[in-house]
Amino acid sequence: AQKITQTQPGMFVQEKEAVTLDCTYDTSDQSYGLFWYKQPSSGEMIFLIYQGSYDEQNATEGRYSLNFQKARKSANLVISASQLGDSAMYFCAKCPPLVFGKGTRLSVIA
Amino acid sequence: NAGVTQTPKFRVLKTGQSMTLLCAQDMNHEYMYWYRQDPGMGLRLIHYSVGEGTTAKGEVPDGYNVSRLKKQNFLLGLESAAPSQTSVYFCASGSYEQFFGPGTRLTVL
Numbered sequence: 323a324q325k326i327t328q329t330q331p332g333m334f335v336q337e338k339e340a341v342t343l344d345c346t347y348d349t350s351d352q353s354y355g356l357f358w359y360k361q362p363s364s365g366e367m368i369f370l371i372y373q374g375s376y377d378e379q380n381a382t383e384g385r386y387s388l389n390f391q392k393a394r395k396s397a398n399l400v401i402s403a404s405q406l407g408d409s410a411m412y413f414c415a416k417c418p419p420l421v422f423g424k425g426t427r428l429s430v431i432a
Numbered sequence: 433n434a435g436v437t438q439t440p441k442f443r444v445l446k447t448g449q450s451m452t453l454l455c456a457q458d459m460n461h462e463y464m465y466w467y468r469q470d471p472g473m474g475l476r477l478i479h480y481s482v483g484e485g486t487t488a489k490g491e492v493p494d495g496y497n498v499s500r501l502k503k504q505n506f507l508l509g510l511e512s513a514a515p516s517q518t519s520v521y522f523c524a525s526g527s528y529e530q531f532f533g534p535g536t537r538l539t540v541l
Contacts, residue, residue, distance in 0.1 A: 328474075355528055367475075367522065367532035374528075413474050418482075420465055420530055421491065422474040 324349055326414055326423035334429050335404045342389070343399040343426045345414030351375075354416055356397040358388065361411040361425070370412075373397060404430045434458055438523050438533035445513045445540045453508040453536050455523030463527050464506040465490075466498060468519040469535075475522060481506055513540045 325348040335341040347356070358370040373381040373388045381388045389398040397416075401408055409430045414423040439454045455464065462483045467475035467490075477490030479498040487498045495517060497509045506525075510517060518540045523533040 357530070359530075365520070365535055367524075367530075369529055369531075372528055417527070417530075418463070419477060419480045419488070419490065420463075420524070421477050422467075424474040 324416060324421050326416055326421060328414055328423035328426050330426045331424075332427045332429070334431055335401075337406060337430055337432050338403055340400060340402045341404055341428065343401070343412050343414075343428065345397045345399065345423060347395050347397065347414075347416050349395070349416065354418070356388065356390065357415040357417070357420070358386070358397075358399045359413045359415060359422075360408075361413065363410070367413075371399070401428075406430050406432060436523055436525055436531045436533040438521075438536050440536060441534065442537045443539070445510075445538065447514060447540060449513050450509070450511050451513065451538075452510075453521055453523075453538075455506045455508070455525075455533055456504055457506075457525040457531070458504060459525060459531065460503070461525040461527070461531075462503075463525060464500065465524045465530070466496070466506065466508045467522045467524065468492065468517075469522060470519050478508065478521075513538075515540045 327346045354375045356373045360368040371383045387400045411425045413425045436457045465480040466478040481500040484503040521536045524530045
Protein backbone atom coordinates (compact mmCIF):
# COMPACT_ATOMS: atom_id res chain seq x y z
CA ALA A 323 0.00 0.00 0.00
CA GLN A 324 1.15 3.50 -0.73
CA LYS A 325 2.19 5.54 2.25
CA ILE A 326 2.29 9.31 2.53
CA THR A 327 4.08 10.65 5.60
CA GLN A 328 3.72 14.10 7.07
CA THR A 329 5.91 14.18 10.17
CA GLN A 330 4.80 17.58 11.50
CA PRO A 331 1.41 17.35 13.25
CA GLY A 332 1.49 21.09 13.91
CA MET A 333 3.55 24.09 12.85
CA PHE A 334 3.66 27.74 13.88
CA VAL A 335 4.93 30.54 11.67
CA GLN A 336 5.14 34.29 12.09
CA GLU A 337 3.11 36.35 9.66
CA LYS A 338 5.13 37.34 6.54
CA GLU A 339 7.68 34.59 7.14
CA ALA A 340 8.15 31.52 4.93
CA VAL A 341 7.34 28.01 6.13
CA THR A 342 8.08 24.53 4.82
CA LEU A 343 5.70 21.63 5.35
CA ASP A 344 7.28 18.22 4.93
CA CYS A 345 5.97 15.28 2.93
CA THR A 346 7.59 11.99 2.00
CA TYR A 347 6.03 9.16 0.06
CA ASP A 348 6.64 5.52 -0.59
CA THR A 349 6.14 4.22 -4.11
CA SER A 350 7.52 1.90 -6.76
CA ASP A 351 5.56 3.66 -9.50
CA GLN A 352 7.47 5.44 -12.25
CA SER A 353 4.64 7.81 -13.16
CA TYR A 354 2.71 9.56 -10.44
CA GLY A 355 1.44 12.92 -9.29
CA LEU A 356 1.90 14.77 -6.04
CA PHE A 357 -0.57 17.25 -4.61
CA TRP A 358 -1.03 19.61 -1.73
CA TYR A 359 -4.44 20.57 -0.40
CA LYS A 360 -5.55 23.09 2.20
CA GLN A 361 -8.47 22.45 4.50
CA PRO A 362 -9.60 25.49 6.50
CA SER A 363 -11.82 25.18 9.55
CA SER A 364 -14.87 25.41 7.29
CA GLY A 365 -14.02 21.93 6.04
CA GLU A 366 -13.72 22.25 2.27
CA MET A 367 -10.73 20.83 0.44
CA ILE A 368 -8.85 23.43 -1.59
CA PHE A 369 -6.35 22.37 -4.26
CA LEU A 370 -3.05 24.24 -3.97
CA ILE A 371 -0.41 22.74 -6.23
CA TYR A 372 0.46 19.72 -8.39
CA GLN A 373 3.79 18.13 -9.37
CA GLY A 374 4.16 15.35 -11.92
CA SER A 375 6.88 12.78 -11.35
CA TYR A 376 8.42 13.55 -14.74
CA ASP A 377 8.33 17.32 -14.32
CA GLU A 378 11.88 18.61 -14.15
CA GLN A 379 10.97 22.00 -12.71
CA ASN A 380 9.51 22.43 -9.25
CA ALA A 381 5.88 23.52 -9.41
CA THR A 382 4.93 27.01 -8.28
CA GLU A 383 1.53 28.64 -7.81
CA GLY A 384 1.68 32.16 -6.45
CA ARG A 385 3.02 31.98 -2.89
CA TYR A 386 3.12 28.17 -2.99
CA SER A 387 6.01 26.14 -4.31
CA LEU A 388 6.69 22.45 -4.19
CA ASN A 389 10.25 21.35 -3.43
CA PHE A 390 10.33 18.03 -5.31
CA GLN A 391 13.26 15.71 -4.63
CA LYS A 392 12.48 12.55 -6.55
CA ALA A 393 15.43 10.46 -5.36
CA ARG A 394 14.56 11.21 -1.74
CA LYS A 395 10.83 10.75 -2.44
CA SER A 396 9.98 14.03 -0.86
CA ALA A 397 7.55 16.76 -1.93
CA ASN A 398 7.71 19.58 0.59
CA LEU A 399 5.38 22.56 0.35
CA VAL A 400 6.88 26.01 0.80
CA ILE A 401 4.57 28.90 1.60
CA SER A 402 6.21 32.28 1.25
CA ALA A 403 5.09 35.45 3.02
CA SER A 404 2.61 33.69 5.31
CA GLN A 405 -0.73 35.34 5.92
CA LEU A 406 -3.20 34.89 8.76
CA GLY A 407 -5.58 33.27 6.28
CA ASP A 408 -3.07 30.50 5.69
CA SER A 409 -3.93 28.98 9.08
CA ALA A 410 -5.44 25.61 8.20
CA MET A 411 -4.75 21.89 7.84
CA TYR A 412 -2.49 21.01 4.92
CA PHE A 413 -2.53 17.61 3.29
CA CYS A 414 -0.01 16.02 0.96
CA ALA A 415 -1.34 13.43 -1.47
CA LYS A 416 -0.14 11.15 -4.24
CA CYS A 417 -1.93 9.55 -7.18
CA PRO A 418 -2.93 7.26 -8.74
CA PRO A 419 -5.06 6.54 -6.86
CA LEU A 420 -5.21 9.68 -4.75
CA VAL A 421 -4.17 8.88 -1.16
CA PHE A 422 -3.45 11.40 1.58
CA GLY A 423 -1.09 11.93 4.45
CA LYS A 424 -2.45 12.68 7.92
CA GLY A 425 -1.91 16.39 7.56
CA THR A 426 -0.10 19.28 9.24
CA ARG A 427 -1.97 21.98 11.12
CA LEU A 428 -0.39 25.34 10.31
CA SER A 429 -0.99 28.30 12.60
CA VAL A 430 0.10 31.74 11.46
CA ILE A 431 0.84 34.16 14.28
CA ALA A 432 0.44 37.93 13.94
CA ASN B 433 -21.43 24.04 -13.90
CA ALA B 434 -22.03 22.71 -10.40
CA GLY B 435 -18.70 20.88 -10.01
CA VAL B 436 -19.03 18.04 -7.50
CA THR B 437 -22.19 17.74 -5.44
CA GLN B 438 -22.99 15.34 -2.60
CA THR B 439 -26.34 14.26 -1.28
CA PRO B 440 -27.28 14.40 1.57
CA LYS B 441 -25.22 16.94 3.54
CA PHE B 442 -26.13 15.48 6.93
CA ARG B 443 -27.61 12.18 8.06
CA VAL B 444 -28.19 10.36 11.33
CA LEU B 445 -28.64 6.59 11.21
CA LYS B 446 -29.29 3.90 13.76
CA THR B 447 -26.96 0.91 13.95
CA GLY B 448 -27.95 -1.64 11.33
CA GLN B 449 -29.73 0.79 9.01
CA SER B 450 -28.65 1.17 5.42
CA MET B 451 -28.17 4.23 3.27
CA THR B 452 -26.67 5.45 0.02
CA LEU B 453 -24.61 8.57 -0.47
CA LEU B 454 -24.73 10.11 -3.93
CA CYS B 455 -21.89 11.96 -5.62
CA ALA B 456 -22.44 13.72 -8.92
CA GLN B 457 -19.99 15.59 -11.16
CA ASP B 458 -20.59 17.52 -14.35
CA MET B 459 -16.98 17.78 -15.55
CA ASN B 460 -16.87 14.53 -17.53
CA HIS B 461 -14.16 13.11 -15.27
CA GLU B 462 -13.20 9.47 -15.52
CA TYR B 463 -11.79 9.20 -11.99
CA MET B 464 -14.06 9.47 -8.96
CA TYR B 465 -13.25 8.79 -5.31
CA TRP B 466 -14.92 8.30 -1.93
CA TYR B 467 -13.04 9.24 1.26
CA ARG B 468 -13.80 9.36 4.93
CA GLN B 469 -12.27 11.87 7.31
CA ASP B 470 -12.23 11.28 11.05
CA PRO B 471 -11.31 13.95 13.63
CA GLY B 472 -7.63 14.86 13.54
CA MET B 473 -6.93 12.60 10.60
CA GLY B 474 -6.41 12.91 6.91
CA LEU B 475 -8.69 11.57 4.25
CA ARG B 476 -8.70 7.80 3.89
CA LEU B 477 -9.65 6.32 0.55
CA ILE B 478 -12.63 3.98 0.71
CA HIS B 479 -13.24 3.10 -2.95
CA TYR B 480 -12.54 4.68 -6.26
CA SER B 481 -13.49 4.35 -9.91
CA VAL B 482 -11.47 4.89 -13.06
CA GLY B 483 -14.48 4.96 -15.35
CA GLU B 484 -18.10 4.03 -15.86
CA GLY B 485 -18.76 0.46 -14.74
CA THR B 486 -15.46 0.10 -12.85
CA THR B 487 -14.69 0.26 -9.15
CA ALA B 488 -11.68 -0.56 -6.98
CA LYS B 489 -10.94 -0.85 -3.27
CA GLY B 490 -9.00 1.80 -1.44
CA GLU B 491 -7.43 1.80 2.00
CA VAL B 492 -10.56 1.21 4.12
CA PRO B 493 -13.19 -0.54 1.97
CA ASP B 494 -14.76 -2.85 4.56
CA GLY B 495 -18.41 -2.15 5.32
CA TYR B 496 -18.94 -0.11 2.14
CA ASN B 497 -20.00 -0.86 -1.41
CA VAL B 498 -19.94 1.41 -4.44
CA SER B 499 -21.38 1.58 -7.92
CA ARG B 500 -20.59 3.65 -11.01
CA LEU B 501 -23.44 2.92 -13.37
CA LYS B 502 -23.24 6.35 -15.01
CA LYS B 503 -20.06 8.31 -15.60
CA GLN B 504 -21.31 11.34 -13.73
CA ASN B 505 -22.48 9.49 -10.60
CA PHE B 506 -20.62 7.52 -7.94
CA LEU B 507 -22.69 5.96 -5.18
CA LEU B 508 -21.44 4.86 -1.77
CA GLY B 509 -23.56 2.36 0.12
CA LEU B 510 -23.60 1.30 3.74
CA GLU B 511 -25.57 -1.93 4.02
CA SER B 512 -25.58 -2.18 7.81
CA ALA B 513 -24.29 0.98 9.45
CA ALA B 514 -22.04 0.76 12.52
CA PRO B 515 -21.00 3.50 14.98
CA SER B 516 -17.43 3.17 13.63
CA GLN B 517 -18.73 4.57 10.34
CA THR B 518 -19.55 7.89 11.95
CA SER B 519 -17.44 10.27 9.90
CA VAL B 520 -17.40 13.00 7.30
CA TYR B 521 -17.50 11.55 3.80
CA PHE B 522 -15.98 13.37 0.85
CA CYS B 523 -16.39 12.60 -2.79
CA ALA B 524 -13.90 13.81 -5.39
CA SER B 525 -13.45 13.61 -9.12
CA GLY B 526 -10.61 14.33 -11.52
CA SER B 527 -7.17 13.05 -12.36
CA TYR B 528 -4.41 15.66 -12.21
CA GLU B 529 -6.57 18.12 -10.34
CA GLN B 530 -9.14 16.77 -7.96
CA PHE B 531 -12.38 18.55 -7.28
CA PHE B 532 -14.02 17.82 -3.96
CA GLY B 533 -17.62 17.85 -2.90
CA PRO B 534 -18.64 19.73 0.26
CA GLY B 535 -18.84 16.56 2.36
CA THR B 536 -21.55 14.53 4.07
CA ARG B 537 -21.58 14.39 7.86
CA LEU B 538 -22.86 10.96 8.92
CA THR B 539 -23.60 9.97 12.49
CA VAL B 540 -24.42 6.36 13.38
CA LEU B 541 -26.01 5.91 16.79
